Amino acid sequence: MAPTRSQTEMKKEEQENSPPDRRQLKRKHVAVEVESAQLSGDKWHPPNWQEQLKNIREMRKSKDAPVDMMGCEKISDDERIDPRVRRYHVLVSLMLSAQTKDEVTAAAMSRLKARDLSIENTIKTDETEIASLIHPVGFWKRKATFIKQTSQLLHDKFNDDIPDSVEGLCSLPGVGPKMAYLAMNVAWNKVAGIGVDTHVHRISNRLGWVKRPTKQPEGTRKALEEWLPTELWGEINKLLVGFGQQTCQPVRPKCDSCLNQSICPFGRKQTGKKAT
16 A cells, blocks of 8 residues: 655645746746857847848938038038138038038038138127028027137137047037037047937937937937947948938838838838838
C-alpha cells in the first residue's frame, strides 16, 4: 500500500505542474529582450531608414528647392568679403529665417547687404531703420531688437566676430539651438550637432526616425543624434528642409509621388499602401 502524501506535498506538485501566469511570462519575456539587447550591443535604428534616406536623396538630386537657392549658405557664399563679415551674414540670415520663408529672408538680407551689412554699421544704424529693412520677416520688430543687441555683444565680447561654440552662440539674444548648430556648420565649417527646424522636426516624426513622437524640435534633435551616424549630421538639415519644401509639406504633402510612400508610416496612412 502506497504511503499517503501530505497536503503540502500535493500543493507543491500542483504548483510545479501548473502553467505560469501572465505576469511571470511577461517578466521572462522582458528579461530575454533585455539580455538580448545587452549581448548584441545594438543601438536602436528606425526600420528602412537607409532606404528612406536614399530615396530622399534621389528626390532632392536636382537641388532646386528654395533652401538650395536662398538658404543661409547661398546668402553668405561671397568669398571676396572678410571672413568675419561673412560669418556675421550667416548669423543674421539665420536670425531672420525663424518662422519666415527663405524667399522673404533672402529679400531682407539683400536690403541689409545693400547698406553694407557689418557689425560696425549695424551698431550705428537706428533700430527702427533695421526693422524697416527686414520687414516683412516674421516678428520683424523683435528681430530688429535682437540683431541690434547681438551686434553690440559681438563687438564688446567676441572681437567683432561670431562665437565659435554652440554655447557662445546660444548666449546671444534671439539665437536658439537650431541657429547655433547651423551657424557652426555653415560659418565655421564645424559639425557640432543637427540643426532641426520645423521641416526636420515634422519629417523625422512622419518617417518614424524618432523612438517615440517628439513635440519640439530640440527633442527631435536629441532623438536623431542618438542613432543617426555623425557623418550625416551636416547633410541632414538641408536635405530634409528641401524635401519638406517640395514634397513632404506640412499641408497637403505629396505622398502619392513620394518614393517612400510604402515604407513611411505617415505615407502609408495617406495613400493606403501596405508596408513593403
